[in-house]
Amino acid sequence: MLNSISNLKQSILISLIGVLAHVESFAADGAALPERQQRIVPIAAHTASGNLAGLDIALRKGLDAGLTVVEIREVLEQMYAYAGFPRSLNGIGTLMKVLEDRKVHGITDAQGEEPKPFPLEESSLELGTANQTQLLGAPSSGAFIEFSPAIDYYLKAHLFGDIFSRATLNFKDREVATVAALAAMEGVVPQLKAHFNIAMNVGLTEADFIHLIAVLETEVSSEAADTAREALADVLAQKYSAKGIRVIPGDAKAAVDGPAEYFTGKVKVDDPFGKNPPSLVAGATVHFDAGARTAWHAHTMGQTLVVTEGTGLVQQWGEAAQVMKSGTTVWIPPHTKHWHGATADSKMTHVAILEDPDGHATEWMELVSDEQYEAAWRTGLR
Numbered sequence: 001m002l003n004s005i006s007n008l009k010q011s012i013l014i015s016l017i018g019v020l021a022h023v024e025s026f027a028a029d030g031a032a033l034p035e036r037q038q039r040i041v042p043i044a045a046h047t048a049s050g051n052l053a054g055l056d057i058a059l060r061k062g063l064d065a066g067l068t069v070v071e072i073r074e075v076l077e078q079m080y081a082y083a084g085f086p087r088s089l090n091g092i093g094t095l096m097k098v099l100e101d102r103k104v105h106g107i108t109d110a111q112g113e114e115p116k117p118f119p120l121e122e123s124s125l126e127l128g129t130a131n132q133t134q135l136l137g138a139p140s141s142g143a144f145i146e147f148s149p150a151i152d153y154y155l156k157a158h159l160f161g162d163i164f165s166r167a168t169l170n171f172k173d174r175e176v177a178t179v180a181a182l183a184a185m186e187g188v189v190p191q192l193k194a195h196f197n198i199a200m201n202v203g204l205t206e207a208d209f210i211h212l213i214a215v216l217e218t219e220v221s222s223e224a225a226d227t228a229r230e231a232l233a234d235v236l237a238q239k240y241s242a243k244g245i246r247v248i249p250g251d252a253k254a255a256v257d258g259p260a261e262y263f264t265g266k267v268k269v270d271d272p273f274g275k276n277p278p279s280l281v282a283g284a285t286v287h288f289d290a291g292a293r294t295a296w297h298a299h300t301m302g303q304t305l306v307v308t309e310g311t312g313l314v315q316q317w318g319e320a321a322q323v324m325k326s327g328t329t330v331w332i333p334p335h336t337k338h339w340h341g342a343t344a345d346s347k348m349t350h351v352a353i354l355e356d357p358d359g360h361a362t363e364w365m366e367l368v369s370d371e372q373y374e375a376a377w378r379t380g381l382r
Helices: 002-020 023-028 035-049 052-064 069-078 085-104 124-136 143-147 149-163 171-184 189-201 206-219 222-241 370-380
Strands: 267-273 281-288 297-299 303-316 322-325 329-332 338-342 348-355 362-364
Touching: 035 052, 035 069, 035 085, 035 171, 035 206, 052 069, 052 085, 069 085, 069 171, 124 149, 124 171, 124 189, 143 149, 171 189, 171 206, 171 222, 189 206, 189 222, 206 222, 281 303, 297 338, 303 370, 338 348
Parallel strands: none
Antiparallel strands: 267 281, 281 348, 297 362, 303 322, 303 329, 303 338, 303 348
16 A cells, blocks of 8 residues: 555656646646735745745735735744744844835835734634634644643644634635745645645645645745655645545536537537546547537647547648548647547547646637538548
8 A cells, every 4th residue: 555655656746747847838827826826935935944035036026916015924924833933033024124125216015904803702712723623624633732732722722813813814825825834944844744735625726736836946946846746746645545446427427518619510528537636637528410520729738539439520720631430549749720520421429538737738719610621521531
């Protein structure tokens, strides 16, 4: 079992490294971390590691991106619970210097809304216990609670009560900050793994983590990115190994109509499969009535088609159409503009398989016109 988890971790690591090569494309499409959370990453990491020169740059970028003074101050204040008062105070001092310098140069930064008072009817311990349970997904447990009840109290009442109850930052913001900070520190990998799990509990996704690691790589250090990548691979390996083999009946997944903006004619998309991380492979069985076809499109990682029934056509932009028959396998290279569908006198079914690391592996373009289709059919059947 340990060997299988180790092998799975290595597979996940390879997948994460591969996905990072494509992170700019899905970030540009608006996926993964929003800009404000991207800016939190280096602010938290540089504060936790004590890199004040890097923090100065990160603070200016964060302010330029629209983070308010109060939001940034909240990140810096949270850091004392993870990196200690000295690092937190140094961070606050750096922010004060940056704000004064920007003011001298005529830049007025948005102050933001101050945190609201806590509900009077609840104590910090009560608030923190509820917050901790939500973050962990269950009440806290562990031998440390009995061995060190003071630490358990500080975690509940102070960290998750006094700090996490302040509404200036939401739980996702705070976990982005915490993961970034722990990745930049030495000797805290167990806590980093724990907070990857907590971050998933509050709604951060694997795509978010991949983007966070990419920001660490480019704006903090390769060491911090490697630490985060290794820890995430371990967390995911444990998560996926616990699932075991899953058998999904074919009738459990209803077929859907191919959207009119992506298909012409009657098309059914059936039996979708994947992704099952760490695998990046996804796909579906697609049924085309006679004359039905996709729009022009391209895939960032390429695509394989396996025709299982009927006769169809596939055409690359600027090239003649080619015929596909039952049993045909077609490979479409990355970033190749093309379309595929049934011939005018035959239905066609194919299985489409592609690697989809980020949910944006297909770029849809214009529909195939009737004139383009008729010309392709004539030339393809010669």
